Amino acid sequence: NAGVTQTPKFQVLKTGQSMTLQCAQDMNHEYMSWYRQDPGMGLRLIHYSVGAGITDQGEVPNGYNVSRSTTEDFPLRLLSAAPSQTSVYFCASSGGTPGYGYTFGSGTRLTVV
Amino acid sequence: DAKTTQPPSMDCAEGRAANLPCNHSTISGNEYVYWYRQIHSQGPQYIIHGLKNNETNEMASLIITEDRKSSTLILPHATLRDTAVYYCMPFSGNTGKLIFGQGTTLQVKP
Numbered sequence: 448n449a450g451v452t453q454t455p456k457f458q459v460l461k462t463g464q465s466m467t468l469q470c471a472q473d474m475n476h477e478y479m480s481w482y483r484q485d486p487g488m489g490l491r492l493i494h495y496s497v498g499a500g501i502t503d504q505g506e507v508p509n510g511y512n513v514s515r516s517t518t519e520d521f522p523l524r525l526l527s528a529a530p531s532q533t534s535v536y537f538c539a540s541s542g543g544t545p546g547y548g549y550t551f552g553s554g555t556r557l558t559v560v
Numbered sequence: 561d562a563k564t565t566q567p568p569s570m571d572c573a574e575g576r577a578a579n580l581p582c583n584h585s586t587i588s589g590n591e592y593v594y595w596y597r598q599i600h601s602q603g604p605q606y607i608i609h610g611l612k613n614n615e616t617n618e619m620a621s622l623i624i625t626e627d628r629k630s631s632t633l634i635l636p637h638a639t640l641r642d643t644a645v646y647y648c649m650p651f652s653g654n655t656g657k658l659i660f661g662q663g664t665t666l667q668v669k670p
Binding site: 497505535541552553 | 606
């Protein structure tokens, strides 16, 4: 039982490049979310999903796309990387009912140069 | 979205109880109070949650006021490993939208 798995753990991108951060969970959780955490700051919600085929915007969605074709996977796409997107990205999943807290992955550390 | 207010930082002596307050005066009737912590740069870790009644688990106790406008997380015997940022937030589980505030940085000192 791996929990929430994020890949890659580290990534360096050049400005303008695109990439996809992967997130997978094996707990059959309906809810999944993406957060970013800038150095010394709190977590901000980017996008979230309450089930396959259903996504919604969080606090800071600009510059990111998501889709949820399966329950297990929730990839985050950076369309055209900018230095302002340098951050640590966390994916999380939850069973979706009270009593199910979110389980977080270990994060992807992204640097855009 | 309901807002929360927490003190930016607190200190606690090792072995003593750490009491972390949280104000959530705009919490809705169907929202639970959740507490998470983040140790250094790791992913946040779920601690405890409650609706109206006080709750206790192996990590902590949660005291919620009768009007539900505030709560206190209690770490009964803090250790150096409890040094972390602690977040409280309302969450109903209906929308899936979990918003973090600024949290409280707890420093446990020897």
